[in-house]
Amino acid sequence: MKRNHLSLAIAVVFSMTAASVWAQDAANQSDTTTTAPAQRSASSTSNTTASNDTRRVQQMSSVQVQADSLSLGSGLMSVQTAAKAVSTITRDAIVKASPGANFTQMIGSIPGVNAATDDVTGLANGHYTIRGFDSSDIGMTLNGAPITDSGSYSVYATEYGDSENMGDITVLQGIPDIDMPDSGASGGHIGWATIDPSHKAGVDFTQSLGSNDYRRTFIRLNTGDTGPVRSWISYSRNTADKWRGPGDMEVTKVDGKSVWTIDDNNSISASLQYNRENNINYRSLTKAQVAQNGYHYDYLNTWMPGSSTAAINNNTYYYGLRTNPFKSYLASLDGEFKFSDSLRLSVVPYFWYGNGGGGAGATVNESPTGADRFGYANQDVNNNGVVSANDKGVVYSYSAALTYRPGIIAKFNQDLGQDNSLEYGVWYERSRKSQSDLYGLVNGEGTPASIWGDDSFVTYPGSGLGQKVYNEYTNTEIKKGFVTDNWTPNDFWTFTAGVSYLWTNRTGFAQEYPGSIAGAVTKRQFTTDVDKNWHKVLPTAGVKFQMDERNQFYIGSGKTFRAPPNTVLLLNSLANQEAANKPETAWNTDLGWRFYGDALSVSADVYRSNYNNKQESAFDETTGYTYYTSIHRMHMQGFSSEASYKLSQDWTAYASYTYTQAKIVGNIDGGGDGIYPANGKTMPDTARNIGNVSIGYDDNAHLWATLSARVTSSLYGDYLNTERVGGFTQFNLAGGYRFGDWDALKSPYIKVNVSNLTDRKAFSYVSSAQFLATTQGSLYTSSPTYGLLQPRAFMVTFGASFN
Numbered sequence: 001m002k003r004n005h006l007s008l009a010i011a012v013v014f015s016m017t018a019a020s021v022w023a024q025d026a027a028n029q030s031d032t033t034t035t036a037p038a039q040r041s042a043s044s045t046s047n048t049t050a051s052n053d054t055r056r057v058q059q060m061s062s063v064q065v066q067a068d069s070l071s072l073g074s075g076l077m078s079v080q081t082a083a084k085a086v087s088t089i090t091r092d093a094i095v096k097a098s099p100g101a102n103f104t105q106m107i108g109s110i111p112g113v114n115a116a117t118d119d120v121t122g123l124a125n126g127h128y129t130i131r132g133f134d135s136s137d138i139g140m141t142l143n144g145a146p147i148t149d150s151g152s153y154s155v156y157a158t159e160y161g162d163s164e165n166m167g168d169i170t171v172l173q174g175i176p177d178i179d180m181p182d183s184g185a186s187g188g189h190i191g192w193a194t195i196d197p198s199h200k201a202g203v204d205f206t207q208s209l210g211s212n213d214y215r216r217t218f219i220r221l222n223t224g225d226t227g228p229v230r231s232w233i234s235y236s237r238n239t240a241d242k243w244r245g246p247g248d249m250e251v252t253k254v255d256g257k258s259v260w261t262i263d264d265n266n267s268i269s270a271s272l273q274y275n276r277e278n279n280i281n282y283r284s285l286t287k288a289q290v291a292q293n294g295y296h297y298d299y300l301n302t303w304m305p306g307s308s309t310a311a312i313n314n315n316t317y318y319y320g321l322r323t324n325p326f327k328s329y330l331a332s333l334d335g336e337f338k339f340s341d342s343l344r345l346s347v348v349p350y351f352w353y354g355n356g357g358g359g360a361g362a363t364v365n366e367s368p369t370g371a372d373r374f375g376y377a378n379q380d381v382n383n384n385g386v387v388s389a390n391d392k393g394v395v396y397s398y399s400a401a402l403t404y405r406p407g408i409i410a411k412f413n414q415d416l417g418q419d420n421s422l423e424y425g426v427w428y429e430r431s432r433k434s435q436s437d438l439y440g441l442v443n444g445e446g447t448p449a450s451i452w453g454d455d456s457f458v459t460y461p462g463s464g465l466g467q468k469v470y471n472e473y474t475n476t477e478i479k480k481g482f483v484t485d486n487w488t489p490n491d492f493w494t495f496t497a498g499v500s501y502l503w504t505n506r507t508g509f510a511q512e513y514p515g516s517i518a519g520a521v522t523k524r525q526f527t528t529d530v531d532k533n534w535h536k537v538l539p540t541a542g543v544k545f546q547m548d549e550r551n552q553f554y555i556g557s558g559k560t561f562r563a564p565p566n567t568v569l570l571l572n573s574l575a576n577q578e579a580a581n582k583p584e585t586a587w588n589t590d591l592g593w594r595f596y597g598d599a600l601s602v603s604a605d606v607y608r609s610n611y612n613n614k615q616e617s618a619f620d621e622t623t624g625y626t627y628y629t630s631i632h633r634m635h636m637q638g639f640s641s642e643a644s645y646k647l648s649q650d651w652t653a654y655a656s657y658t659y660t661q662a663k664i665v666g667n668i669d670g671g672g673d674g675i676y677p678a679n680g681k682t683m684p685d686t687a688r689n690i691g692n693v694s695i696g697y698d699d700n701a702h703l704w705a706t707l708s709a710r711v712t713s714s715l716y717g718d719y720l721n722t723e724r725v726g727g728f729t730q731f732n733l734a735g736g737y738r739f740g741d742w743d744a745l746k747s748p749y750i751k752v753n754v755s756n757l758t759d760r761k762a763f764s765y766v767s768s769a770q771f772l773a774t775t776q777g778s779l780y781t782s783s784p785t786y787g788l789l790q791p792r793a794f795m796v797t798f799g800a801s802f803n
Contacts, residue, residue: 042144245298247280
């Protein structure tokens with residue numbers, strides 16, 4: 001292509017990033033051509049572990065592309081070549097999953113992953129751990145852009161994408177790629193990419209119905225080739241009643257993607273993910289609550305008038321206050337440019353915006369006179385028509401967050417001859433996050449005056465300011481430089497070594513009870529400023545031996561690092577506990593073997609992680625503040641494997657197994673709660689044994705069906721292992737029929753998904769782990785809470801395309 005055209009294209013990509021930083025300070029993939037691994041980009045596939053392959057490997061791979069693109073285990077397994085543990089779920093498996101399923105539901109069969117959800121519709125986010133690391137310790141990208149929260153590192157899966165738009169999903173169980181934009185990944189990494197636009201114009205449509213009044217409509221417009229650009233844009237509306245307790249869930253999504261093919265060697269893709277949701281949350285329950293109130297117990301469905309103790313206790317847990325309104329969008333570009341046969345540039349600028357929060361109930365006293373005191377207001381909070389000093393009521397406590405997050409990843413891939421390749425680049429991000437917990441009025445039926453918390457506040461009688469538990473602001477700046485080298489001296493050996501330097505700075509302030517000037521000292525306004533940075537050099541290395549076309553052996557090791565979440569920094573500053581602000585680090589090592597045969601394919605590995613300074617909340621009796629302490633050391637080790645077997649032309653079996661031993665080393669300092677003797681105990685919410693097995697039939701013409709089972713062993717709910725919930729087995733069934741074309745109606749189909757086929761009841765994950773669940777001496781004790789496995793549910797989906 002002409003040099004000035006290439007320069008213009010690169011300028012377009014970089015200019016998006018400059019604009020973002022300036023603002024901050026103020027269907028079907030059948031048309032997609034399979035390419036060699038070295039040409040993979042972050043927006044076209046989630047598995048970019050081969051992006052720095054040498055020319056020798058590229059030439060070998062180009063011969064094996066057809067074999068590498070084969071679907072193993074009906075899409076639950078893929079051919080891998082990296083010198084570390086990695087697994088990929090392909091489009092073949094995704095299209096057969098439940099409609100509306102989010103990525104946490106998709107990865108449940110991957111070895112090392114323990115995934116669960118409150119609702120199989122995909123509308124209630126999800127919960128997952130990998131090898132004992134919880135989800136906030138796992139990096140996450142979508143089309144190459146990071147989507148973990150810039151403050152807490154959490155990921156809310158419902159926000160991102162429809163399953164019809166998912167291309168593939170890759171899990172790096174222990175060692176993230178060195179170029180990943182991860183600032184909070186002390187464990188592994190998850191990535192997924194949306195499908196590329198089709199070259200043919202048309203419309204794709206699906207309609208789903210199911211249990212609990214589940215309704216889902218999805219429509220995607222494909223432009224086809226319009227000169228060098230092709231695009232799609234999709235819309236979906238998803239609604240359902242909660243399966244336990246009152247309330248419903250409603251989520252609207254708009255996704256889009258465009259690809260500008262400048263020429264055979266240069267392209268730019270643009271992606272958009274928009275989400276708007278208004279859900280009522282599920283209540284996490286203790287074992288005692290389920291035993292006393294039954295399996296379908298949740299937030300309460302009636303509102304009681306008055307100021308009695310019974311009314312306050314009831315209304316605090318009224319379902320109408322347990323809201324979760326949120327809207328977000330992620331816009332990103334991926335520019336892929338080739339300067340010469342030996343030098344390529346990849347640029348991924350992005351901008352993420354999020355605004356919303358979660359609701360709860362809080363008690364406010366009516367006070368006709370008096371100074372500005374938190375929790376007291378000259379307002380009729382119980383809706384009895386008068387303001388009385390003897391009255392009180394439950395108000396809407398809304399925890400809000402607003403985030404602006406621009407950034408850019410830029411990297412070069414350079415071939416240094418036939419057997420050596422170099423990858424080097426930078427990642428820069430500067431995010432801004434505001435958080436508050438404000439009090440809003442409710443009416444006489446318990447409905448918040450504003451579910452978004454933007455008006456009708458509970459105010460102080462003197463100043464008229466809205467009452468808040470806190471105001472927090474964090475500006476997070478991240479700089480990362482990285483370089484990695486691949487060397488293949490012959491067709492058998494691959495050596496990989498790299499290093500990155502990650503620097504994180506958080507500045508901002510925390511203000512407790514802003515505007516409160518009376519009452520208890522611990523409930524008066526107090527402000528602290530923060531300015532803290534952390535930095536680490538993170539090496540990684542790996543060796544792979546390709547014994548023959550079928551067998552490969554590998555060992556990989558790498559250091560990971562996570563700066564403390566913004567809440568840890570802010571609360572520890574308030575409580576004068578700055579010494580506890582140590583970053584999390586880990587050394588993760590994989591040793592494995594892979595075999596890819598004509599019928600049987602197997603991958604197996606043993607792993608070890610030395611994990612340091614995991615942050616957990618504690619209590620400071622002197623200041624009365626909650627702060628964060630750390631679990632100084634943990635050892636996680638185990639074995640994982642997956643296998644695919646082609647029983648016949650139409651039948652395929654898949655199985656995976658994981659054994660994890662996650663042990664705490666040393667005791668835990670809980671501050672005013674006590675010193676907890678946790679040495680040698682097992683990490684809570686970590687299943688020792690997890691197994692998956694499925695058998696699938698697909699005639700590749702019309703009929704398909706899959707029966708799967710998942711076995712999970714017991715989970716501890718506390719760090720001292722005094723309470724646990726039993727393991728369980730869950731069966732799922734899916735099947736469908738593909739009809740022939742009917743004139744303009746192309747590829748019509750029907751799909752049925754049944755989850756929890758045997759209607760099993762179980763505690764599926766630990767929602768809130770505690771230090772101690774059963775009384776031991778003077779140590780503070782609290783009951784863990786859990787999520788529940790949804791009873792049997794079905795979904796029926798009809799779909800077709802119009803060309």
